[in-house]
Amino acid sequence: MGKSCCAPGCTQRYTKGSGVQFYRFPAEVDRQNLWISPSFCLPPPRHDWLCNLHFLSSM
Template identity: 45%
Template sequence: MVKSCCAVGCTARFRKGSGLSFYRFPDDTTLERLWKAALSRKDWEPTPHSYVCSHHFVTGRRSFDPTHPDYVPTIFSNSTPFAQEKIAKSMDRYNNVQERRGKREESMKRRVAASALMVLTHLEDDVEEVYDETCTSVACQTELTMKDINIVSMCERFSI
């Protein structure tokens, strides 16, 4: 069976090497309802052979991130210029948020790495003191605070 787009007015069909992608309807019922609403087809139910082509996504491909504008197809031939402008703005907003999130995460990594270095230095000093005092003891006790433990767990989270 030939893949063709089920959007109203779209005549896109699969051709090898065309660079056009086709996406099946999602298995998630809530997301499927959103896709059906976006297509605006009355009394229509998608089948396992129903596809939406990449022309209907802002970036040209589907996203699995619910905050991304391409989580649901949005570009259609019957879209108004106002709707298309709104879609472009939502893509800009998404990119700005992702950029800020990346900067925030980098800053967090740097702070965690600096704190981890301090904690590890503190731990090494404690272990040396305990080893010097009790060479025969296998167990040792440190003065780790909850803050130190959280820093160590953050190091594991960021693979530092």
């Protein structure tokens, strides 16, 4: 199965050369809390991905 973003409403899927990057949720709970928005279910999905479109460019 390919990578797709698990953010609610996001339709991004991995496509070679698209420039969209995908990241797994961190294992550390403190870091997970920084990634999770109120629209996510808790605990965060272990095997899902979040695309770079949901991160601040300054990070």
